[in-house]
Amino acid sequence: MTPLRHQMIEAMSLRGLSPRTHETYLCAVAQLAGYYHRPPDRLTPAELQVYFKYLTLERKLSPATCRLYLNAVRFLYLKVLGWQHFDVELVVPKRPQRIPELLNRDDVARILRATLNDRHRMLLSLCYGCGLRLSELIAVQIRDIDGERQMLRVEQGKGARDRYVLLAPSLLTALRRYWCQYRPRHWLFPTPQHPERHIGQCSAQRAYYGAKRRAGIDKRGGIHALRHAYATHQLEQGLPVHQLQHLLGHRDLKSTLRYVHWAPVRTEGEHGHADLLTGIGTGHES
Numbered sequence: 001m002t003p004l005r006h007q008m009i010e011a012m013s014l015r016g017l018s019p020r021t022h023e024t025y026l027c028a029v030a031q032l033a034g035y036y037h038r039p040p041d042r043l044t045p046a047e048l049q050v051y052f053k054y055l056t057l058e059r060k061l062s063p064a065t066c067r068l069y070l071n072a073v074r075f076l077y078l079k080v081l082g083w084q085h086f087d088v089e090l091v092v093p094k095r096p097q098r099i100p101e102l103l104n105r106d107d108v109a110r111i112l113r114a115t116l117n118d119r120h121r122m123l124l125s126l127c128y129g130c131g132l133r134l135s136e137l138i139a140v141q142i143r144d145i146d147g148e149r150q151m152l153r154v155e156q157g158k159g160a161r162d163r164y165v166l167l168a169p170s171l172l173t174a175l176r177r178y179w180c181q182y183r184p185r186h187w188l189f190p191t192p193q194h195p196e197r198h199i200g201q202c203s204a205q206r207a208y209y210g211a212k213r214r215a216g217i218d219k220r221g222g223i224h225a226l227r228h229a230y231a232t233h234q235l236e237q238g239l240p241v242h243q244l245q246h247l248l249g250h251r252d253l254k255s256t257l258r259y260v261h262w263a264p265v266r267t268e269g270e271h272g273h274a275d276l277l278t279g280i281g282t283g284h285e286s
Contacts, residue, residue: 052069101220145167152167168274232259
């Protein structure tokens with residue numbers, strides 16, 4: 001490991017960045033060094049500007065990916081190398097403003113019924129029933145489930161923040177039945193071969209895509225669509241936006257407000273948190 005790489009890892013660790021951010025930032029900086037065949041600390045701002053133009057015009061990376069590269073490189077120069085300023089501009093095409101193909105409740109029911117086994121059904125039900133991110137979903141531990149208070153503790157979600165989300169009665173019943181059937185000891189969703197590890201993101205995505213395909217649903221998007229569905233369906237049931245913000249773990253209310261534009265207009269606050277899994281025929285009843 002080079003001294004510069006070690007310094008960057010140390011700087012990211014001190015600021016509490018997630019392991020996935022570590023991996024992403026290090027990869028972005030490594031690609032920058034590979035492009036010039038020189039250590040990044042020997043590059044000039046003009047050379048960095050040329051590199052980002054290359055990412056946009058020649059590699060044709062998406063605006064989101066280019067911004068990710070920019071954030072990684074900016075972190076290196078400002079937080080690790082101690083530059084006072086980082087005057088490198090990123091010019092990318094405007095992002096297409098698309099409304100995602102949202103899953104309705106019937107779509108979710110069909111997906112859950114089309115899962116091949118109870119493990120995957122529980123996985124997808126928890127994702128939808130609590131609106132979890134994929135990284136949060138696969139890392140749920142048995143101790144995170146508080147049946148008495150009907151809450152799930154999300155440990156170190158995005159932004160290195162803990163939070164609690166509500167467990168609806170039907171979901172808590174399904175979790176208890178799942179535990180009695182499989183008796184997981186530590187992780188709620190361990191790998192079959194190595195129970196001391198939780199399943200990977202790719203395994204969870206495959207379970208979702210397989211169920212969606214068998215259900216005959218061709219709407220775009222991966223398992224994160226279940227989180228979008230949770231948010232819009234809760235708003236449709238009248239959950240106040242500020243409560244939804246907390247449940248989703250959004251730092252900025254603007255991230256939550258986008259769901260208001262996707263959901264039909266309802267009088268906010270008519271109802272509380274809804275038990276979304278009740279009555280959609282998920283297969284947990286058997």
